[in-house]
Amino acid sequence: MKIITLSKIGLAIGLALGSIHASANAPAAAKAPAAPAASAAEPTLSPEAFEASKKIYFERCAGCHGVLRKGATGKNLEPKWSKKKDDGTTEDGGTLKLGQERLEKIIALGTEGGMVNYDDILTKEEIKNIATYIQMPAPVPPEWGMKDQLASWKLIVPVDKRPTKQINKINLDNIFSVTLRDSGEVALIDGDTKEIINILKTGYAVHISRLSASGRYIYVIGRDGLTSLIDLWMEKPSVVATIKSGMDARSVETSKFKGFEDKYAVVGTYWPPQYTIYEGDTLKPLKIVSTRSMTIEGEYHPEPRVASIVASPFKPEWVINIKETGLVKLVDYSDIKNLKETTIESSKFLHDGGFDASKRYFLVAANMSNQVVVVDTKEGKLAGIVDTAPKPHPGRGANFVHPTHGPVWATSHLGSDVITMIGTDPEKNKDKAWKVVQTVKMHGSGSLFVKTHPASKNLWVDAPLNPETDIAESVSVFNIDDLGKPDAKPEIINIAKLADLPKTKAVKRAVHAEYNNKGDEVWFSIWAGKTDPSAIVVIDDKTRKLKHVIKDPRLITPTGKFNVRNTQHDIY
Ligand code: DHE
Numbered sequence: 001m002k003i004i005t006l007s008k009i010g011l012a013i014g015l016a017l018g019s020i021h022a023s024a025n026a027p028a029a030a031k032a033p034a035a036p037a038a039s040a041a042e043p044t045l046s047p048e049a050f051e052a053s054k055k056i057y058f059e060r061c062a063g064c065h066g067v068l069r070k071g072a073t074g075k076n077l078e079p080k081w082s083k084k085k086d087d088g089t090t091e092d093g094g095t096l097k098l099g100q101e102r103l104e105k106i107i108a109l110g111t112e113g114g115m116v117n118y119d120d121i122l123t124k125e126e127i128k129n130i131a132t133y134i135q136m137p138a139p140v141p142p143e144w145g146m147k148d149q150l151a152s153w154k155l156i157v158p159v160d161k162r163p164t165k166q167i168n169k170i171n172l173d174n175i176f177s178v179t180l181r182d183s184g185e186v187a188l189i190d191g192d193t194k195e196i197i198n199i200l201k202t203g204y205a206v207h208i209s210r211l212s213a214s215g216r217y218i219y220v221i222g223r224d225g226l227t228s229l230i231d232l233w234m235e236k237p238s239v240v241a242t243i244k245s246g247m248d249a250r251s252v253e254t255s256k257f258k259g260f261e262d263k264y265a266v267v268g269t270y271w272p273p274q275y276t277i278y279e280g281d282t283l284k285p286l287k288i289v290s291t292r293s294m295t296i297e298g299e300y301h302p303e304p305r306v307a308s309i310v311a312s313p314f315k316p317e318w319v320i321n322i323k324e325t326g327l328v329k330l331v332d333y334s335d336i337k338n339l340k341e342t343t344i345e346s347s348k349f350l351h352d353g354g355f356d357a358s359k360r361y362f363l364v365a366a367n368m369s370n371q372v373v374v375v376d377t378k379e380g381k382l383a384g385i386v387d388t389a390p391k392p393h394p395g396r397g398a399n400f401v402h403p404t405h406g407p408v409w410a411t412s413h414l415g416s417d418v419i420t421m422i423g424t425d426p427e428k429n430k431d432k433a434w435k436v437v438q439t440v441k442m443h444g445s446g447s448l449f450v451k452t453h454p455a456s457k458n459l460w461v462d463a464p465l466n467p468e469t470d471i472a473e474s475v476s477v478f479n480i481d482d483l484g485k486p487d488a489k490p491e492i493i494n495i496a497k498l499a500d501l502p503k504t505k506a507v508k509r510a511v512h513a514e515y516n517n518k519g520d521e522v523w524f525s526i527w528a529g530k531t532d533p534s535a536i537v538v539i540d541d542k543t544r545k546l547k548h549v550i551k552d553p554r555l556i557t558p559t560g561k562f563n564v565r566n567t568q569h570d571i572y
Contacts, residue, residue: 043100043135053133056126059205060118061134062248063223067271068303069138072323072349073367073391074115077134095135103131114391114414114446116465120506120529143272144225144246149285152244157231159281162240166216166233170197173565174517175232177209177218182530183556186220188230188237191516191563194538194550200239202228207250208560211568212280213261213311218564221245221252227267229283232564241283247271249306253318254280255333256311264333266318268306275306275320277336287336296326296345307351310362310570312377319362319375321350326366328375328382342380346373354396355570356409356424357454363409363422365392372411372422374434384434386422390415395449395512396572398459404484405429405437412447412461419450419461421483440483443492444471449512451572455519456541457481461490464509464527472509473497475524477544491544495524498546499535506532517565521547525558534558 045053058067064074071077080094095103107127110117118127166172174191184204188197203222210219218230218237225246228239246269255264264286265278277287291304304325311318316334326348332340346366350373353364361383362375370390376383394411402408406429408421418439423432446466452459459478466472473496482488495510506529514523524537534555538548566572 043096043132045129045132045136049129050133050136052126053129054139056122056130057133058248059223060121061130062270063250064115066303066305066324067138067141067248069134070301070303070324072305073351079135079137100128100131100135103134104128107131110467114465117467141247141271144244144269144274146285146288149243149245149276149288152242153283153285154242155240155282155284156242157234157238157240162231163233163235168233168235168237170232170237171517172215172232175237175564176514176516176523177220177230177562177564177567178525178536178555178558179206179209179220179560180555181205181527181557181559184222185556186228186230187555187558188218189536189550191521194548196550196552196554198236198238199554200228200230202226202239206560208252209562209567210252210254211562211564212254212265213256213568215564215568217254217262217281218562219252219254219265221249221267223248223250225249225269225271227252227265227278227283229265229281243278243283243285245269245276246274251306251309253309253311255316255318256313257316260316260333264336266309266320266331266333268309268320270305271303273302273304273306273322275309275331277333287339289331289339289341291322291325291329293322293325293327295324296348301325308353308364310353310355313359313570315377317377319364319377321353321364323350324348326350326369328362328364328373330375330377330380344375344380344382346375346382347371347385352393352395354394354409354572355399357399357407358424359570361424363394363397363411363424365394365411367391367393367414370415372420374422383426386434386436388420388436389413389418389439392420393448395451396570398450398452398572399424399454400452400459400480402437402483403481405432408437410450410452410459412442412450412463413445414447414465415445417442417445417447417463419459419478438483440478440488440490442476442490443474444468446472451513451515451522452480453515453519453522453541453566453571456515456522458522458541458544459483460513460522462509462511462513462524464511469507470494472507475510475513493539493544495537495539496526498539499526499537499549499551501526501528501533501535501551504529504532508532508534510537512560514561514563515541515566515571517563519571523561525561527557527559530557536561 069077203226248270330342349368391414426433476490496508
């Protein structure tokens with residue numbers, strides 16, 4: 001059996017860096033020239049186990065820990081790291097120091113810091129191998145420039161072969177684009193009839209869906225960097241173009257300013273760290289901009305990943321958030337040949353976020369800094385940085401008028417069992433703007449998403465990453481009018497039980513609230529195992545009672561859901 005050793009991998013990385021198109025998929029070390037014999041303590045894997053672990057690392061770990069393993073939402077996982085502290089001393093660490101046994105334990109059981117347990121997802125053998133894999137140097141994936149992108153571009157239905165008006169009878173306003181995480185698909189579901197309109201092959205583990213300004217096109221981005229364009233006007237809405245934007249991605253947005261409707265799309269990639277501007281109706285790549293740069297502390301970072309992107313409705317501008325550097329880029333797309341970027345220094349580890357109700361201010365979680373950054377898109381500068389409870393994770397957050405504090409934006413937290421409300425009205429409530437005005441306790445930590453709707457009086461919040469089954473299966477719902485009362489308590493509803501699914505080994509996590517177009521129904525996904533039957537649970541927002549359960553064998557690991565109208569107009 002061939003054994004891959006740490007020293008061999010080191011050589012392979014050298015080779016990969018030398019030739020940027022060295023295949024990301026080939027067993028890197030298997031190609032490496034002969035290396036000195038491994039010492040007894042050196043972590044080793046067979047080429048097969050190395051490749052399998054590389055795939056698992058990409059699918060399960062890279063999102064939090066980074067392709068180069070320098071850490072962000074998750075800890076640094078380099079074999080050896082060394083960090084200068086403020087007092088001038090040096091701290092050394094790394095996976096080699098933690099060792100095989102401890103790493104296996106962490107991967108299997110998770111940590112209190114928010115890492116989930118993998119003992120119900122990975123086999124013992126896989127856990128053992130991945131623990132070894134992360135003690136070996138990280139293989140560097142290739143770059144992905146214009147030639148690669150163009151070669152991957154597929155214009156499946158050219159613009160002149162598409163309908164010139166909507167030719168189906170579907171209420172487009174109320175379609176939900178639902179991520180089927182582990183099958184590499186999205187389901188388009190008719191929000192009125194609750195019927196599946198179409199299941200479309202897309203990239204692996206589609207992260208989000210975003211709408212074009214007109215509401216005609218849905219753009220979805222896979223974790224594997226595949227961008228797909230869906231035309232809702234077709235008899236059966238289908239994918240009309242795809243392109244591989246990179247190897248690893250999470251965000252896509254469109255041009256929404258008057259005169260630029262449906263003209264451009266922009267995709268942010270985790271690897272390579274860059275954003276690409278595309279023709280809105282074909283996905284033809286037009287411009288690629290690298291995000292590699294210095295951090296806000298003035299240190300070079302080789303992997304500053306593009307996190308959330310939003311489009312301003314008031315300017316031809318995207319707000320592009322760069323995770324590791326803590327820089328927010330306001331990108332003016334009115335002249336992409338002479339692209340103007342305003343670079344705002346904020347806080348490191350920018351992740352997800354949304355507009356306030358006026359859509360002038362963008363609030364984004366710097367999750368590992370335990371802060372929320374506020375950007376004034378009108379003035380093009382930082383409006384504030386708000387300290388919060390650990391690891392804020394808003395999705396797009398929730399906007400409502402608080403009974404005592406006026407307009408607020410709310411986030412829940414991965415690392416705390418509270419909802420944080422931040423004042424967002426610097427004109428009429430100046431003393432409360434960009435300050436935490438209230439925190440309320442919910443049913444547990446491990447929350448990912450909070451949601452309300454202008455037509456609703458409810459504030460819903462999930463906790464899918466909580467280690468307790470009952471908490472992960474449940475959501476809290478607060479009456480907004482009761483907030484401000486010292487004893488404001490939520491109703492806790494076990495959504496998974498309402499789905500009435502057969503018992504399996506996996507936890508049935510209730511995840512991601514999304515309203516329908518009218519704001520009178522709220523939809524939750526049941527996120528269970530890949531081979532488990534799953535469902536979407538529809539709750540009547542007014543009565544908070546079960547209204548419908550969407551079950552279908554094709555609904556495999558549903559997670560994010562994006563209602564056309566709410567996503568098109570940034571309603572949350
Ligand atoms: Fe997400 C939004 C990144 C794990 C479901 N997620 C986002 C955004 C980013 C991000 C940068 C904001 C995009 C935007 O608005 O432009 N997510 C990451 C990760 O790096 C992370 C932590 C690890 C990973 O490997 O991907 C991660 N995310 C998850 C999940 O495990 C979730 C729960 C299930 C899944 O489908 O993968 C998940 N993320 C979502 C959803 C949104 C999202 C549903 C959009 C929320 C919204 O309402 O807009």
